[in-house]
Amino acid sequence: MRILFNIGHPAQVHLFKNLLWNLKEKGHICKITAVDKEVSLNLLDAYGFEYDVVGNAKFTSFTKATEMIKIEYILYRIAKSFKPDILVGGVGNVYLSHLGKLIGKTSIIFDDTEHSKVEHFLMDPFATVICTPSSYRTDLGEKQIRYSGNHELAYLHPDYFTPNPEVIKELGIKENDTFIILRFVSWGAIHDVGHAGLTLEDKRNAVREFEKYGRVLISSEKPLQKEFEKYRINVSPEKMHDLLYYATLLYGDSATMASECAVLGTHAIFCDYAGRGYTDEEEKRYGLVYNFYNEGSMGKDSLATALQLLNNPLLKKEGRQKREKLLVEKIDVTKFMTETVEKYGK
Structure with missing residues (x-):
């Protein structure tokens, strides 16, 4: 299986790192794209991941809109070349949900932030599946899957993390x-x-x-x-x-x-x-x-x-x-x- 990941925030490097290693061990082919935000690229480098940068984080409504169009265009070009079977993204990943609809592929979003109303307005109708913690305040309908956990357990559970003094x-x-x-x-x-x-x-x-x-x-x-x-x-x-x-x-x-x-x-x-x-x-x-x-x-x-x-x-x-x-x-x-x-x- 060919899986395209998009990293939109430094926390998502941690969220997906063990998942990526698991999938690769199982023989799946994973490609990572990343939005350059704070220390995202530093973390990807630190963990030895290869990735393509598709854009930068912007801090005004206008630049966010123009950057979103640019990122989605670059992702579309990458997808046409990589030919993914499935798309995976984190909180508010509007880009992947749109890309999934455009190329007719399943998009899975792992979200935990209820009050991101603009992102949800732009993302939810297009995402195939939205996975949320059981504590999530909002009912997202049939495409929502709740689980008893949170994002931080994906990388800080003692099975995956041992503190280094x-x-x-x-x-x-x-x-x-x-x-x-x-x-x-x-x-x-x-x-x-x-x-x-x-x-x-x-x-x-x-x-x-x-x-x-x-x-x-x-x-x-x-x-x-x-x-x-x-x-x-x-x-x-x-x-x-x-x-x-x-x-x-x-x-x-x-x-x-x-x-x-x-x-x-x-x-x-x-x-x-x-x-x-x-x-x-x-x-x-x-x-x-x-x-x-x-x-x-x-x-x-x-x-x-x-x-x-x-x-x-x-x-x-x-x-x-x-x-x-x-x-x-x-x-x-x-x-x-x-x-x-x-x-x-x-």
């Missing part, structure tokens, strides 16, 4: 040291228009308070203010999950990273106006993520909860215990993805 040694941190990671996203997606997450003052307050407990590290999709540069994490992107495993707490506005922490047994504070179904579940059922949606009081409320967590000397131990419950109740997501692609590929 070398990354904290690089940063001069000991395994039992307290350190807090702050993660800030770019807020450049179409569905984020009109929203900005944590304010500059919120971030300043967080850094000031967290330094009373331990070391502060910052990861950011967008350029940092000069005052925060000394906190920037300087490790290669493929080592980020090792760092999250050993962290005491994550604080920020990244849903993916908050969920990654939950799967790893690290508590996370997630600040976002809309939230996600899977982070809701990780809070209500497992107590590993704390969601804050009220943009008016988001910074104040989330910081108060973060400090309460940091005052718990058993925080990391309790996080590992909560993780065990999560792992017992969830499926092997990579196995599910592999079986789904093979089923529809026939």
Whole structure:
């Protein structure tokens, strides 16, 4: 079977890497195309994947529209040459759903983001199958397949991931040291228009308070203010999950990273106006993520909860215990993805 993958976001490199290796081991031929966004290409290089770049991430409605047309044209040319039997993409992959309709091939989208309304409007009518976590808030109809898991389990389940302590040694941190990671996203997606997450003052307050407990590290999709540069994490992107495993707490506005922490047994504070179904579940059922949606009081409320967590000397131990419950109740997501692609590929 010939399978065409399109990578639209760095998180999708992680999401699909074990699936790609599984399919190749089974004798399938996989081709990867990628949109150049943040560290996507760096991650693909780090894992030794060959790929074709089909476009760049754009940050205005007009440039996104023109880039979408360009990307779909390049994908069409690649598909005419590669002749895929099936197409696979991640969150909001409008390009592949359109391509599938155009060339008459099945497209499978693995999605976990309900509030991306523009992307869903453009993608859902054309996608053949949309696979979502069971916690997904929206009913997408007959083409939706729900599974008991989330994207982050596809690469951070202990069957696929073993934390490497070398990354904290690089940063001069000991395994039992307290350190807090702050993660800030770019807020450049179409569905984020009109929203900005944590304010500059919120971030300043967080850094000031967290330094009373331990070391502060910052990861950011967008350029940092000069005052925060000394906190920037300087490790290669493929080592980020090792760092999250050993962290005491994550604080920020990244849903993916908050969920990654939950799967790893690290508590996370997630600040976002809309939230996600899977982070809701990780809070209500497992107590590993704390969601804050009220943009008016988001910074104040989330910081108060973060400090309460940091005052718990058993925080990391309790996080590992909560993780065990999560792992017992969830499926092997990579196995599910592999079986789904093979089923529809026939």
